Each structure stands twice: as C-alpha cells, then as structure tokens.
Amino acid sequence: MIRLERVGKRYGRGPWVLQDVDLTFEPGELTVIAGGNGSGKSTLLRIIAGVTSPSGGRVKGRPRSVGYLPERFPAGLRLSAKAYLRHMSAVRGSTGADVLDALGFRGDPDAPISTLSKGNTQKVAIAQAFLAKDLLVLDEPWTGLDTGASAVLAELVTAAEATVLVTDHRGTARALPDAHEVVMQGPAAATGVAIELVQVSDLTTTVIGDWDGVRVLSASDGRLSLLVETAVSDRVLADALRMGCSVKSVRT
Amino acid sequence: MTALVRYLAVDLLRSQRYLPPLLLHCAVLGMMFSGDAGEALFAYAGSCALVYPVAAWLGVVVATTEDPTQRAVTAVTAGGWGRVASAQALLGALGTVVLAVLATLWPVFTNPHPYTAGVVGLGFAAHLVCGLTGLAVGMLCSRPVIVRTGPSLLAVVAVVALTYKAGRGTPVGAMLGGLAQQDLAALPFAAGAAVLLVVVAAAVAWRLGPRRA
Incomplete structure (x- = not known):
C-alpha cells in the first residue's frame, strides 16, 4: 500500500502547489487523479513516482519497480525506440510487459525517437512506463493517441496488475471499470x-x-x-x- | 549499475557532446608536444594543467546530456536519483581515464626524452588526480546544483581559475607543483582528495536531484 501523509510541495519560497495531501493507494488499484489546471495533479504524480521530493510530509510504501510517464515526454531523444526500450529493460533487470506493438506503433523502430511523430513518441513513452511491474504513474497518457491506441491503452490500464495512477483531462479514464477518482482542489487554484x-x-x-x-x-x-x-x-x-x-x- | 552506465554512455556517444572537449584536449596536446617538451615528469605538468579544465567540461557534459525530463524518467527507471548520480560519476570517471591515457601516452611517442615505466605510471596517476578533480568541479557546477547554462559555465571557469591561483592547497596544485619539482610525495593524499571530491559531487547530485526536479 502506498501512503501519502500530509504531503505538501512548494518550489523555493513560492506558493504551495500542494498542501496537506493524505491519500492511500491499494496494490493493483486504478486511481484517476482529477482536478482543474494548476490543481497540482502533475506535481502529486511526480512526488508519488519519486521524481521530486515533497517539501512537507512523506510518501510511504513506494514499491521497487516504478514506471513514470511524464506529461510531456521529451521529443529530442537520440536513441531509437528499440534501443531505448532495450536499455530501459536492462536498467530495470526484470521487466513487465512490452506494449509497444499492442499500441500499434507504426514508426521505424530503428530511427531516432526525435524523428518519430508525436503519437508514436507517446507510444514509446507509454511502453517504457509499462516496463515497471509494481506501480505505473501515467500523466496524461492519452495525449496524442489515435482512437485505436486509446482503446488499447484503456484496456492495458484496466488489466494491469500494478497499481496505476493516471491523470486524464478528457475523461476517458473516469469511465473505466473499477476506477477510483481523487479530485484535487489545489491551494494554487484557491484564493482568499x-x-x-x-x-x-x-x-x-x-x-x-x-x-x-x-x-x-x-x-x-x-x-x-x-x-x-x-x-x-x-x-x-x-x-x-x-x-x-x-x-x-x-x-x- | 552496469546497464545504467552503458545506457548513459550510449546516449552520450549519440549526443556527440563529448566531442568538443575531446577535440580541444587532442589539439592542445598536439601543440604542447609538437617539439621538445622537456624532461619527462616536467612535461607532464603541462598536460596535467590541461586535463583539469577538460575533465571539468566533461563533468558538465555528463550531467547535462539528458534533458531534465528524460533524466527524471531515467531516475525513476533506475530506482532513484542516487543510482543515476552514481552512474553519471562512473561514466565521467571512465571518460577521465580516457583523457588521462591520451595525455600520458602522447609525449611518450613525440617527446625525445626517455620515458621509463615508472615515470609513465606516475604521470598517469597525476593526470587521473587532476582529471577526477576537474570532473567533480564540472558536476558540482552544473545540474542539479546550477541549472542554467550561463552561470554554470561561469562557475566552472571561475573555479578552474581560482584553483590555479590557490597553489598547492588543492589536489591539482599539489600535482602541478610536485611534477615541476620532480617530487610526487603528495600523490596518495591528492588522489584520496580527488576521489572524495567526485563522491561528494555524486552525493550532492543525489540529494539535490529530487529537490530541483
């Protein structure tokens, strides 16, 4: 079980982006993080994935094998899709599923990722996250996907044995079976x-x-x-x- | 860890960002040893003074080859910022060994003075000390400590200039002075300090990485 205790985040001496967030995620559970722009969804995911450390509170029980899909996967990767995924698998040692083909990747697997289309790059990005076995943190994974790939991703997210946290502004994820929803209010969005x-x-x-x-x-x-x-x-x-x-x- | 270092190495080779410091290194070595550069150990003082800033540049390169978001993905994949920071330091150290080998062997073939195995060994060790110190300086003056390119460059130049001014108090100064006077008694101490500096640089990257991400 992953447990957030009074987690807060601010950058430098700026305003609090997150404040006093208490959440728990059961193993294997699918959770959709909802909330408006600037409500701290991405920051919350980055904290849970271990990319950034919280300014207050703590995260307990983060499993060993974590996959992270950033909101904007860098477009300038020099390695090819095949080489990048091979290296990421090797770094992990043992890995989960290879979902690149299932997502309908149409690009050249040996060409640098920087030359791929946005949709194909996103598929590579999703595939590297799905190499993790215990926790998948997916920030807006449906961005840039066509209808077919969107449906496949919905199935993959539902069927995943790992704990899945996902943000999705289009509302696809909310309609998935067994999806829990957490709505972020966000001190950044509030005034007073x-x-x-x-x-x-x-x-x-x-x-x-x-x-x-x-x-x-x-x-x-x-x-x-x-x-x-x-x-x-x-x-x-x-x-x-x-x-x-x-x-x-x-x-x- | 091997897989992680290999991935970072492949990414670095693909980026070709190692080329400018490497070319500078070779060009200056070529000029330095184009004629009679003097007695063997004395001649190594010049290339030690060169390997220090070149390795600092390499330190900046290994710290910044990956885009910040890509680095975040790598950190999560590797299982934490500590592992990425260690792998980056190891890759930098491998690069430093290459620079040191080049600088140590170059004059053996071009300088008309005699080179014994002992002298070459000492020279290699001195180059490693200066190179590792430079690597640590480069890592400490770039992401995640100094995020922007301009200030990062200024910091490296300032630290390198100050090191030359500081005299024998630094590992680099100890090596340069020792080589000039043919007395490398300070080598073990300087080597320890240089390795410690690289460890500190990696530890700083480990602690600051998640805070600045």
Whole structure:
C-alpha cells in the first residue's frame, strides 16, 4: 500500500502547489487523479513516482519497480525506440510487459525517437512506463493517441496488475471499470485569506467548517488551518475569536 | 549499475557532446608536444594543467546530456536519483581515464626524452588526480546544483581559475607543483582528495536531484 501523509510541495519560497495531501493507494488499484489546471495533479504524480521530493510530509510504501510517464515526454531523444526500450529493460533487470506493438506503433523502430511523430513518441513513452511491474504513474497518457491506441491503452490500464495512477483531462479514464477518482482542489487554484487558528476544540472545528465561504485545509491537535473568502474573512475571524479560538496567523 | 552506465554512455556517444572537449584536449596536446617538451615528469605538468579544465567540461557534459525530463524518467527507471548520480560519476570517471591515457601516452611517442615505466605510471596517476578533480568541479557546477547554462559555465571557469591561483592547497596544485619539482610525495593524499571530491559531487547530485526536479 502506498501512503501519502500530509504531503505538501512548494518550489523555493513560492506558493504551495500542494498542501496537506493524505491519500492511500491499494496494490493493483486504478486511481484517476482529477482536478482543474494548476490543481497540482502533475506535481502529486511526480512526488508519488519519486521524481521530486515533497517539501512537507512523506510518501510511504513506494514499491521497487516504478514506471513514470511524464506529461510531456521529451521529443529530442537520440536513441531509437528499440534501443531505448532495450536499455530501459536492462536498467530495470526484470521487466513487465512490452506494449509497444499492442499500441500499434507504426514508426521505424530503428530511427531516432526525435524523428518519430508525436503519437508514436507517446507510444514509446507509454511502453517504457509499462516496463515497471509494481506501480505505473501515467500523466496524461492519452495525449496524442489515435482512437485505436486509446482503446488499447484503456484496456492495458484496466488489466494491469500494478497499481496505476493516471491523470486524464478528457475523461476517458473516469469511465473505466473499477476506477477510483481523487479530485484535487489545489491551494494554487484557491484564493482568499488563509487563517490559522489554535486552541480550537473539535466541536468548534466542525462548526467553523460548516460556515459559508470557509474551506478547511487541515485540522489537528487543536490547530485549524482555513482558507476563507475575502468577503467574509473579517466576520469569520471575529466569530472564531468569540468562540474562544486564538489567531496564530492571517495571510492574504 | 552496469546497464545504467552503458545506457548513459550510449546516449552520450549519440549526443556527440563529448566531442568538443575531446577535440580541444587532442589539439592542445598536439601543440604542447609538437617539439621538445622537456624532461619527462616536467612535461607532464603541462598536460596535467590541461586535463583539469577538460575533465571539468566533461563533468558538465555528463550531467547535462539528458534533458531534465528524460533524466527524471531515467531516475525513476533506475530506482532513484542516487543510482543515476552514481552512474553519471562512473561514466565521467571512465571518460577521465580516457583523457588521462591520451595525455600520458602522447609525449611518450613525440617527446625525445626517455620515458621509463615508472615515470609513465606516475604521470598517469597525476593526470587521473587532476582529471577526477576537474570532473567533480564540472558536476558540482552544473545540474542539479546550477541549472542554467550561463552561470554554470561561469562557475566552472571561475573555479578552474581560482584553483590555479590557490597553489598547492588543492589536489591539482599539489600535482602541478610536485611534477615541476620532480617530487610526487603528495600523490596518495591528492588522489584520496580527488576521489572524495567526485563522491561528494555524486552525493550532492543525489540529494539535490529530487529537490530541483
């Protein structure tokens, strides 16, 4: 089981792209990560795959054999499709399925990947990810695929024995059987006033969470972190103080 | 690890980015040893001073041949950034050995002074020390430590220039001074320091890789 505990990410001193994400993924499960542009889907996948380390929290139970398909696979690879996949298999030692032919690869397998069409490059990219056996992290894998290849990929994703995490803005993945869905809200997409309260009782947490214009970012041990719409922020602060909470910080 | 080094090597050969530093190396060696370059060990001081910046360039090349996204895919495939950083350091070390062999053997054929096996061995070791130090400098001055090309280049040039100024305090300075005075007592210490620098450079790439990705 892969477990994310209060995972957060920010680049340098910039805004938090992800904050307090708690998720678990059972072995063999297919999960679709949904959410709008900038909600942190790609960042979440990069953290789970181990490409980038979280700025806060941690990822537990990441299996040994992980395959990662980036949102934009580099177009300038100098090796041929055949050589690249052969090397990637060799690096892994033991590998999963070879899905390149199943996806209907039509290019020259001995030509540099940089000379292939976008669709064929994407097929090579998918094929290298599917060499992994335990966890497949696929960021927008349907990009650039024709109808036939899309259907094949849908079957491969459903039939995979590995744990599969996938983002897909077109909605193909959501319709797959047994697909779980995680919707990312993303602090990047939200605006308002961030209020941190301390000395908050459990009852108060529930009450404040129900107020209009208030979103609870995290709540634990008497601490409550809120994102409040600007229009109601003064009233929320005043009411929270009246209820005995103490204000730790207010940021716009 | 062998498969990973082989993959990085094939990618490097395909990219042909190793060519400019290699050609520079051969061109300067050719000029340096075109006539009488002086007594054997003394002549090696010149090529040691050359192999240092050339290996630094090679260090930058092995760190940046793969596009950042491609490097991320490779890191996941290899099972972590640590393995890619180690493989990159190993590949750089192999390249450094090639540079050192070239620089050590070249004058044996062109320089009219006598070369004994002992002198050639010492010369090879001195070239390796300077080359590995350069490799570490190159790796520490490029991705993931310094991401942009311009600042990366400036940093390498600055560090190399400062090393020549620093005198005997660095492995390179110790070798250059030792060769000029025909006394290589500092060789074991300098070799240890050079290897340590490469290990540190790989460790830095391992720790910083996932943070800067």
